[in-house]
Amino acid sequence: MWTPGPEILTVAEMNEVDRLVVSSGVTTLTLMENAGRKVANEIAKRWPACKTMVLCGPGNNGGDGFVVARHLQARGYKVEVVTVGDHSTLKPDAAAMAKEWTGPMRRFDPAKPVHSELVVDAVFGAGLSRGLEPELSQLFEDIEMADVPTVAIDVPSGICGDRGAFIDGGQPWTAALTVTFFRRKPAHVLYPSRKHCGEIVCVDIGIPDGILNALSDIATHRRTVSFENVEPPLPKLRDPAAHKYNRGHCVVVSGPASATGAARLAAHSALRVGAGLVTVAGEAAAIPVLSSSLTAIMVRETSMPAALHTLLEDKRYNAVVIGPGNGVGQATRDRVAVALSSLASTVLDADALTSFAETPDALVKLLTPRCVLTPHEGEFERIFPNLLKQSPNKIEAARIAAQRAGAVVLLKGADTVIANPDGTTVVNTNAPPDLATAGSGDVLAGIIGGLLAQGMTPFDAARTGAYLHGLCGRIAGPGLIAEDLADHLPRAVEMAQKPGVSGL
Template identity: 45%
Template structure:
């Protein structure tokens, strides 16, 4: 990944700990980092809310230390502040103890009673590294906060949320605003974390960007900065064959899926797009498609004669294919060659009984685009969504696009991108077929597979966002010219 992409890196809690340590080794003191973090929380609160009584819930570690600093800054700004601490003040250590000593007002014991009379709560109990459920008075207080309806500003993550996975460890009080430091964590983007964090502000607290050169993060938030350098913009000296020839294999009954994929592939810029259509359905495809060629498939279902055209450099299989022995044979056939493949839907599900045969067949460049149901049929289900996608990429040797509101794009070499711009209107039939076609359209033009998958997912989300409410899948290809114009204008 290009070093410019580090602006969009996502750090696990252990990597964030390493970044803190590296910053201190470079000369930034721990108390200074904590002062900057707490001040950033206070500034974010002041920018969002008018002055009101605020209760600051502080934990026994560095997250609580950030809370002490935020409380002090808010009090100095004239806000009525009430501070509660989990544990005894004399049990604090290190930087947290230092900043607790600078708090000149009352420190109350942690209790749900701290919520009484509050107009805002700052949740500084536990940070992104917590991997166990809350218990005792901390759990009672967070449960009360979750049911209170009070606005919450979370420090780093809402307490009880796993910053690495986005999983909720017991009760978690949803925040309106989360202030995190240096870089986001995967849990800010992965569900349910994304829903629990509200608006996320990333504060600069003085950690040098250079520390990322030693951490070498491999997980990023999807953004054009990650892949725009490889985007295949049309060139004045290019002709259609230089922009690739994509083949979309159509189904016999569900003809709309392949037509959506083919149209999206063409809109994405592929020089030529052909739909391979079963003989009985050929008239449907031929009458519905104009700029896209339609080639009949032999009675046997073999694609051999079509694939003999060496100009075809990417194949899309799965949309509307049906779970059948024919789909299985066709998938194995297209995987035999060295040309790129994009496999979706039924072309993945058809291997549910023998996934190892599928994995062994993937010898060339391949992108898999399953949703959760299709994914679960052939891949293990252990771990977070990010971990599962990365494991699937390693097992299969393919780039895996695990689709959803928090789509994860994972490569076999350990790189991953989490997408965050997908609006809820994408949850409608056919949008996945469009995504498969968009991905193939970029691959046809020579874009590397991982970059093409990340770009297609982001552009897919952006097209849906710009269209807005009322979107259906066939609206997406028509939105692509507008999205691409905007992208080029800002590149």
């Protein structure tokens, strides 16, 4: 059974794939016929024969729509085609498919109400560069308000396939099903467009997977293509004769006595994900709180940055998590500088980032390739001002940030993006909305720290950490709180070891 690969292709990359396929001898008409037939198949799996309206635009997306209409009619659906835009200058392939349609057809009339039980959106595809006309936008809104399910071909009309959003602030609407071809595009994995695609199915239309190897300048291209975060690497299987020191020692820097919870969440997660030892380092006033609430996790007093420096001089402490609950200010900046001057791999989260909001260049100068930065969008803006606004999408923003920083950047959200300085990016798609809860990010930071302690590279630790974090959220389910997550890590790791598992 064919399954799509993890590559996320931009509109331009997908156009290049189409060009390469055609140059290999496959006709564009064959691809269009396959696409329309596969969309019809997906519809038939979900809806019985019913009154169906197929909206066909003036481009190749509309050509796909004519094929869908023909195949649905052959299956007993009562199909009407409604043409949108100027069909007097259809592209050759679309024109050829339009000629094969012999059923009912009319031009789009904004005044005519929708009386269908199912709608197929074949108006505009992922390459759209302008917003929908008001009349068409109103049509989709009316269809949605009437609770008529819509099946979108490639992406719901009005969404740019690369930006992951409706163009020019157009009125959002949501499809019941989106069927795309060969590989997903940014709009299928990034929010807000992802939620407006409804169920997303990627189908095979006869493009060989090996065609990706033929993309020009393959060495450079492979470093810039994005991937969906499926089946990330896991720590190496443990030697039966190994001891705890073989599995690394993670240090989590705590905040003051009144704010130790974040560090404790991170430390518990680092231990649960497999670090051999975990120590929480905190100021003197925090030690009683930490000591009374931690058991397998050790505690060290490091009131002054010099004490943290002395601790990290011991090379057995090979990973550091700093930021959760640490407080914003000079003290945190000093501790970050100490951590980054050591040989330990370092996770910078929360306050470790915000403390440099006024001087982000100072932080960038301290960073090393051993670092993982884990900002949410607000923290990202503080360290990389205006980059999100200036970038085509979240993937590109994270990629540029990682290259500037010379370190791995994990840009958190429902569509977490992990970027390596070499340009490789992955998008994590398995995180449930239940993870949007206080302390969830502290758990993620701890998971990554625990994986770094076990010898994983910063990029692998970040992408695997995000994946396991998502699995923990799915296992815990609705009502979860951050304290629940770490205890689900053993099962999450076990699940991740099974090929093809991306959720429950």
